[in-house]
Amino acid sequence: MSTMCGANCDQCSFKNTCKGCAATCGSPFGGSCVAAEYIKIGGREKYAEFKQGLLQEINALLKDNDIPPAGALYELPGFYVNLPYAFPNGETVKFLKDQNIYLGAQIEIPDVERCCGVVADTTFILICSYGENGADPELILYKKR
Secondary structure (H helix, E strand, O other): OOOOOOOOHHOOOOOOOOOOOOOOOOOOOOOOOOHHHHHHHHHHHHHHHHHHHHHHHHHHHHOOOOOOOOOOEEEEHHHHOOOOOOOOOOOEEOOOOOOOEEEEEEOOOOOOOOOOEEEEEEOOEEEEEEEEHHHHOOEEEEEOO
8 A cells, every 4th residue: 555654564563444544635535634734735855844843832731741752743643542531521532533633642551551642733732631442531631733
């Protein structure tokens, strides 16, 4: 499968359901892909600059919330990271679109049984914590960019 961003599709666990970004003009799951959209406009170099700047912005927010920094951001399908957050009134809400591809990372915190997750694109940054396999997610921060 041919990619726009250079990802190795052979190592992806979603390769059997993905249509490929090159074949779909950057919409492998039917939605938008932050990497493909950026690469279409400015090429891989500008995308790498955007990704690095976003990582720095995220790490500053993580530091403000006493969370270790993320080492890198990875392209992740929305259906994989779109967790349902429970609100005090009992309602649950998902903030992402399952068909989109976002940038994200999982941060394991030493001596804590929960992980921290980060998901972002050009318009927002979401930071959360969750248990094993995404159980009991809690929203820490949602910031519009």
